Amino acid sequence: MYLVTSKALESKPWPKDSIDEIFYIQEDEKQLWNIEHLISGTASLLREREIDSVVALDDFDIENAAAVREAFRIPGMGLTTAKYFRDKLAMRTKAVHSDIKVPPFSALFNDAEIASFLVENQPPWLIKPRGEASAVGIEKCYTDEQVWNVLDVLGQERYNYLIEGFIEGDVYHVDSLSFDGKAVFSQVSQYLETPMRVAHSGGIFRTKTLSDKIPFNKALRKVNQNLLKAFGMEYSASHAEFIYSPVDKKFYFVEIASRVGGAHISDMIQVASNVNIWGEWAIIEDCALKKIPYKLENVNNQNAGLIISLSRDEKADYSAFNAPEVAWKLSLPYHIGLIISSPNQDRVDELMEKYTTIIQNQFFTSAPITNQHAL
Helix, strand or coil, X not given: CEEEEEHHHCCCCCCHHHCCEEEEECCCCCCCCCHHHHHHHHHHHHCCCCCCCCCCCCHXXXXXXXXXXXXXXXXXXXXXXXXXXXXXXXXXXXXXXXXXXXXXXXXXXXXXHXXXXXXXXXXXXXXXXXXXXXXXXXXXXXXXXXXXXXXXXXXXXXXXXXXXXXXXXXXXXXXXXXXXCEEEEEEEEEEEECHHHHHHHCCCXXXXXXXXXXXXXHHHHHHHHHHHHHHCCCXXXXXXXXEEECCCCEEXXXXXXXXXXXXXXXXXXXXXXXXXXXXXXXXXXXXXXXXXXXXXXXXXXXXXXXXXXXXXXXXXXXXXXXXXXXXEECCCCCEEEEEEXXXXXXXXHXXXXXXXXXXXXXXXXXXXXXXXXXX
16 A cells, blocks of 8 residues: 655654555645656556555545556546546536536636626626635626636636536535445435535535435435446545525536545544445445455434534634534544534434534634645
8 A cells, every 4th residue: 555645744644554655745836746756756666566556535636546547557537537526617518418407607718608608697607716626716706897807817727717607505415435337325415504605705614414314315316326427437435516406496516526525524424324435435446456346234324414613722622512412523723523413303403503603602713725635
């Protein structure tokens, strides 16, 4: 087991007992890796060792991993398929061709096409980076003038962005495990505070799992399965996001990533379902490599909710959060976080509301977001 990660992450608590060797790459000023260095370093490694599989651990490494696979003909997701899980323009275009609903969108290549988009679609509009994770770098515009001003600032980089119509509605996420092209596990959850709102306006991140009894659950599982099939997902964890429009009562695909959901969503899912997505993903990769069957067992169906916030205190005092339904507490400097679990959804909702108010009044603070990555 070899880990390739950023030099900036050298001091992080990697599970070194499970890693044979760690290799570090120096990031550039944009926090990106030099792909040529990654490939040449891998070539040097291959002179004396054998590499059977390459796994990307987050969004920023999906294309890096695909580039290594293609350079050395290692089995797994190649660059074309990787684009569907990394490039927001590629994923929207593929979704449209696969009869999956998406918000109206346009590339930012051609001025006439952009002008037509602004005429044909009502504001507000979102200008999004094609390759950033989560809500990083999104601009919300209400007038044509605002759009063109943003594009002027982007200059020659505007081709790396897209514009799309803003759809008001509840936002859901489906976190899945796929094996041999089938979603063998999917957990449907609802954001109570969207990542975009938290990133841009400040706020407390909240999400909760949805019971199998809720009609939305079955509908979203089906949409998610169609999406994974259309995008060519074979063996991986994935995190997909959808908006439900109350206007036409339809689900709109927002984005998907070939990774575990961030912000401790995986911990919430484990509390609710007894499924450790990180661990099961590792087993899936191992089974796929060895060409042996994979079976997921002991899945529960509990209700759970997650609250995460920056804290003004370096070490948060959790004494006020003493309900027996508190199943997990975040231990991270200048953060506070809880997972609440109960067979009773109303009890989860009640505690989520109560504890969010306490965090807002006694702990909450905000700060700019940053990104780092590992392969």
